[in-house]
Amino acid sequence: MTQPIKLSGKDLFNGRQLLGPDKVLILDKSGRVADIVDKNEAGGDIQELDGILSPGFVNTHCHLELSHMKGMIPEKTGLPAFLTAVMTRRGAPSPDTDAQLAAAETAMWEQGISAVGDICNGTATLPQKQQGRLYYHSFIECMGFIDAAAGQRFEQSLAVYRQFQETISPQHRCSLAPHAPYSVSATLFGLLAGLENNTPLTIHNQESEAENILYRQKTGPFLEFYEHFGMDISGFSAGHASSLQACLPYLSGSPLLLVHNTFSAEADMLAAQERALPVYWCLCPLANLYIEDRLPDIDLLRRTGCTVALGTDSLASNHQLSIWAEIQAIRERYPEIPLAELLQWATFNGAQALGIGDRYGSFEQGMQPGVVVIGEAGVTRVV
Template structure:
């Protein structure tokens, strides 16, 4: 077997630092063979400046919206952003496919090896057939009117079936998931969570103050969204619990759940989670800070999430709400807003934590023998990345 050997100023395994006294050994195909002391590594070592790291995991993306880059102005606020995405996402098929291919190229160049991708359409199927990145396809469904639940679910299941054909074990790489608490009826939630094989789910959660106000009080700016969509929500009654307990109750004990955005998650929410009575097996908090800034939402209170030992992961959201699909750019924004955070913690969110969230940690996320996590070299300031393997 031919080997590749790498050393750098720092070696980050996915969870801890090793010094430049250690050498990472891979096969030419990128499988991790070992990490050994430099004295035992022999010849042919490539010495690099910076940090060796496993590849990045993008836990939340909308690849199918890549053609909308620059279409929606920044700082519109949540409601106007949602309305514009719904009303302006229609483009000619060739334009959509070209944008999807270019966006995937950019993720590869930015050191991303796996993606949790939101899919409302089968538009990304052809690109994913190429097998250049690992994907978990989250087939998103929405429908706030109880009577439309079966019709909405059937439409999403038809999309699911197109992605399922790409995989030997479809449930390992595909799920049907709810869009958000304000866009999914209780009947639709039941169909989603009881769909056979639906063990990994995600939901847009507490992305704005307006969302919480609507769920808990039935008031606020979200009424403009329903008016714009022509939906009569006079039936809606606010939840007697907080917004988080109100929808977590729909999920099942054998399911893992990724909560996305969390800009309005507060101490009461985290206290509820800390009590340990959650209906789900595993809970991850995905932060997408550049999308939050683009739309005009605040960043999540990351230090509060850390205080409650939340499992944090990183996403890019879409090019409709971001200037690039780069996990490293998200880490830069977090580091700028929370300079007290250590690089080790940031990198773990972007590698091993993300792999665990997408249930891919037996393959990627860390430098462990037998895995193929990708190998990156990142400069000390987290300002640029190069993919080596």
């Protein structure tokens, strides 16, 4: 009979709290959690690790398919200029695309990430995901701001979605998702809202103040963005309190993951909290600094009781794909936030947001979230 794996460290984080240094995590040979016991009850053969033991991290927002764009887009240009650069340059041929995808995934694995919510506009990431090392929920992105083209755009996204559905497995799920308020028309929002069992939902939310200005006044930098791409938005009407509050009615049928939230106000948070189904607020601080040179109001998110998760965004907007680096960025600017709270954002909350809390995000008995050790030198994967 194979002996269980017994792990102990300077502390043990179970997904929601730090349990102290006198606890031992016991796993079976497959890495499934068998128990957490006091050290004096664990017997021999305990592996003593130099750091805090934690469940594997959950990266709730990534764009793996943009891995070939690392270093291509200038920093701190603001979102409309960043989007223009991505849309103009993302299709540039790269002979090493597959290798770059594999390297990005390997980096996430080595940085202790076990599960990923990944944004997809095509099928480039499918071969990598079929290898099964990380869990992926692929959000097939749907966009199109012109009402007349909504049907065509919807069918294009459905075609990609069906290809992803063919690869559904215990290590891979998918759903259709609207890209952002500034890129999805009311008609397209309505088509997406009519889908059954399309869960969870995610949307890029209030990443730039330009998005709110567009919805309030139909002015601002996004008008130049639409003009650059020859888009006629004469059918769009403003006069809303904010972009999020305008779009929330279309997003009521599923748990919702709001991503970035850099310019979300208290009224937006309270409006979202009134939904019948859960809402999660994903922060990608290093990408926010890369693009807008600003972080969300994290104090306000905490005061209003928002459930926070963490993401990395893409290598087009970040220098690495590391949840621990995102935590470090928050700790540098918000040192008063307890480490246990930040680790819960990175584990338990992220798993709940992706609907995978039955396996990932905590050390509950029978779960298989992966194990990382957080030491002075950073994060090391153990299982």
